Amino acid sequence: MKKRQVYLDNAATTPIDKRVLAVMKPFLTDDFGNPSSFHTPGKVAGDALDGARKQVADVIGARSDEIIFTSGGTESDNLAILGFARKNQNQGKHIISTKVEHPAVLESLEQLEKEGFEVTLLIVDEFGRVSSDDVVTAIRPDTILISIIYANNEIGTVNPISEIGKQIQKNRTGNFPAFHTDACQAAGALELNQEKLHVDLMTVNASKIYGPKGNGALFVKRGLKLQPLQFGGHQERRVRPGTENVAGIIGFTEALRIADQQKDEESKRLIKLRDYFICEVQKLIPKTRLNGHPTERLPNNxxxxxxxxxxxxxxxxxxxxxxxxxxxxxxTSASLDPSHVIVGLSLPxxxxxxxxxxxxxxxxxxxxLDYVLEFLPELVExxxxxxxxxxxxxxxx
Amino acid sequence: MSDYKSEPIKGTQGDVQSHDKKQSWFYSDIVKEHFFNPQNFLDRDPKEGEFNAIGKVGSPACGDELRVWMRVDSATEIIIDYKWKTFGCGSAIAATSMISEMILEKNMTLEEARNIRPQDVMERLGGLPARKFHCSVLCDKATRDAVNDFYRRAGKFDKIVVEASRIICPVTRVTDRDIEEAVLEGAITLEDVQKKTKVGIGNPGVLPAVEELILFYKEKYFG
Incomplete structure (x- = not known):
């Protein structure tokens, strides 16, 4: 008998949905054209790309020209932080973020510190949440950018992004400070409408929502300027040049559409499973601690x-x-330091x-989950x- | 005294990869056997007078803590019983299990046990991933700590061997010699040395001294 396998690492990555694979396939073989080419195959690819861009824009309530396709969450975060800070440094060199961001944000900020920027990393409460008051208090006249993770990838805590965004809008002059959120874990579970969230920049990606790895997007509000991280073409408004990964983008877009469409139903199902598992573990195993917020957390975390x-x-x-x-x-990390997120909750x-x-x-x-619960207590013991x-x-x- | 037994698992099961995907590793079958089926660990609190030597190294903050209990025949100085407890990753548990077997199967004396080097344990384990070596083979240090403890209790102070090198980090028991070796292996930044030795992890007070030593050895060997 084949051993039962239970994959519970969906926050790391997910398999590709068969419906997603189906819409990608033609663009890997028959419709292989370069969207920039001036001929029929090029136009076919170009039209598909336009359609995909519109679809992402629809999901997050934005315009097509506000979507930049990238190679995934890390690149989108890098482009948002490095690209925005470098381009707008004449307006100020102070950035606000938190101690529990994804490394794609934290390490970009470390790089900016080397370039002469000043970074304030806010501490979070015992559940990993950032308070909008703390954000507002940290704003200085030279603050140009604020970046706060939407839903934490490790502990699943959901930040009040909409409230923080509202407060930032109230406390800014002109376009500064701009507000970026990393929504990599949020897609398929939480509100992604940029207007409701009051964000100016938002990172989304495909590999956690049953799309192809190495694909994502950055929402950039009209009028905001970014300095590119790479050079060599006119694609993606010159902010992200290079021939587009058409099949990947089509797959990502379809994955995002499906995830958003079944968001409410799937979230309800997952929350039930999640709370069942947490409750059972606490019942069956002494000396445990739930990290993150009891209710304000991702349905799957x-x-x-x-x-x-x-x-x-x-x-x-x-x-x-x-x-x-x-x-x-x-x-299991290369650094030998334990999770910065859990240490960031002021835990030893x-x-x-x-x-x-x-x-x-x-x-x-x-x-x-019952299979896991069958073994977990004895293994811990x-x-x-x-x-x-x-x-x-x-x-x- | 019954040790916990479980079905030993062999082959390619039970391997993990680092979550940041920078490096992956595979444990040998011997490591896995000792990890899934550890030998000679103490599955309860020690009884009064049951052991006459105790050793300890590490702390939970740095990720590994080992304790060993030995019963030593006072006349022959042969280690009759050797028990342990380990908080740590797979290789730390396997290494401690292995050293207990090495000591007990050969009826080692205190002197022989003291001379076990980390390399000897690693060899018996069929090798360990390079990045796991320095941080998870602490069992030799815990054993030497227990050997000294026996002599201390027996009043044989002349037999206590203070580690020839100087302990820089009391929590991880990393010595100046360990840091010298790490520098020689090419670790010339604090970060690299920490990757190799764990020095100062969870005990940042010692870092200035560590940085000074790194600089000293760097200049000594690489000018």
């Missing part, structure tokens, strides 16, 4: 620290049972070392027996 044990060890034990998860432990390193993220997906069923550590009771309830 479960992040739990198992005290006194180390995440890599548990990940390996689960892997041997065919259960695939990820951990904030230092041991040992809590971060023991954190496991279970991220659900479209294929996840209650049966899958086994590692605890080996462990000499006892984490202070104040860090779990």
């Amino acid at each position: 479960i992040n739990i620290s198992f005290m006194d044990i180390e995440g890599e060890a548990l990940t390996l034990y689960l892997d041997a049972k065919g259960i695939y998860v990820s951990t904030g432990s230092a041991c 390193y040992e809590v971060a070392h023991g954190s496991i993220r279970f991220s659900l997906g479209r294929s996840t069923t209650k049966k899958d 086994k590692l605890r027996k080996i462990s000499p550590v006892s984490v202070d009771a104040k860090y779990f309830k």
Whole structure:
């Protein structure tokens, strides 16, 4: 009998939806033209690209000319942060962000610090949320950009982006500071309408919503100027030159359409599963801590620290049972530092070392979760027996 | 005394990849066997008078903590029993399990146990991913700590061997010698040295001293 496999790492990436693959295929073979070419195959590709751009624009309530296709979340974040800051530095060199951003944002900000920019990283509350008051207080006359993650990729906490955006609009002169949000984890689960969110720049990508990896987009509000990160053509309004990945873009667009269409229904289903799993774990296993917000969290995100044990060890034990998860432990990162997000919640390193993220997906069923619950308590118990550590009771309830 | 047993798992099961995809690794079958089926660990609190030597290294903040308990025959100085507990990743658990087997199967004396090097443990494990070596093989250090503890309790102070090198980070027990070795292996920034040794992780107070040493060895070897 084939061993049961339960993939609970959908926040890392998802498989391509068959409907998505179907619309991509023609553009890999028959309709292979370069959208920039002045002939029929070129026009076919070009028209498809225009249609795709319109579709993304529709989902986020923007105009077609406000969408720039990129190679995914990392590039969109880089382009938003580096591109905007460099282009607008004559207006000021101060940027506000948070301690719990994705590395694509944090490392771009580190680069800007080397270029003479000043960065304020806001701390978050115990659930990982940023307060709009803190954002407003941090605004200075020379603040040109504010970047805040929409839904955290590790702990799933959803930030009040709309409220923060409103406050920023109230407290700015002209176009500055502009407001960027990384919405990579939000697509398919949360509101993406840019007007309702009051954002000026927004990152979206395909690989978490059953689209092809290496595809994403950046929403750039009309009138905002970016300095390109690469050079060599007129594509994407010269901000992101290079022959477009037509098949990838078509796939991304279709994936986004499907994700947005089934957003409400799927979210409802996932929230039920999520809360069931959290509740069962707390019932079955002592000394655990739910990381992130109890309700203001992504429907598919479960992040739990198992005290006194180390995440890599548990990940390996689960892997041997065919259960695939990820951990904030230092041991699986190249840096040997544990998750900056969990440490950012003012929790000690040992809590971060023991954190496991279970991220659900479209294929996840209650049966899958029951399979995990069948093994999880004994595996945790086994590692605890080996462990000499006892984490202070104040860090779990 | 019953140790926890589980079905040993072999082959390619149970491998993970780093979540940032910078590096991946595979554990050898021996590592996995000791990880999934650890030997000689203490699955309860020690009883009064059960052991006559205790050793400790690491802290949960730095990601690994090891404790070892030994019962030593006072006349022959042979280690009769060796138990351990480890908080750490797969390779840390496997390494501690392995050293316990190495010591007990050969009826090692304190002197012999003291001379086990991390390389010896790694060899028996069939190798470890390079980046896992420095940080997860701490079992030799915990063992030496216990050996000293035995002599301390026995009043044989002349037999206590203070680590020839100077401990820079009391939490991770990283010595100046470890840092020298890391620099020689090409780690010339604090970040690189931390990747190799874990020094100062969760204990940032020691970092200025570490940086000074890196600079010293860098100039010594690379001018």
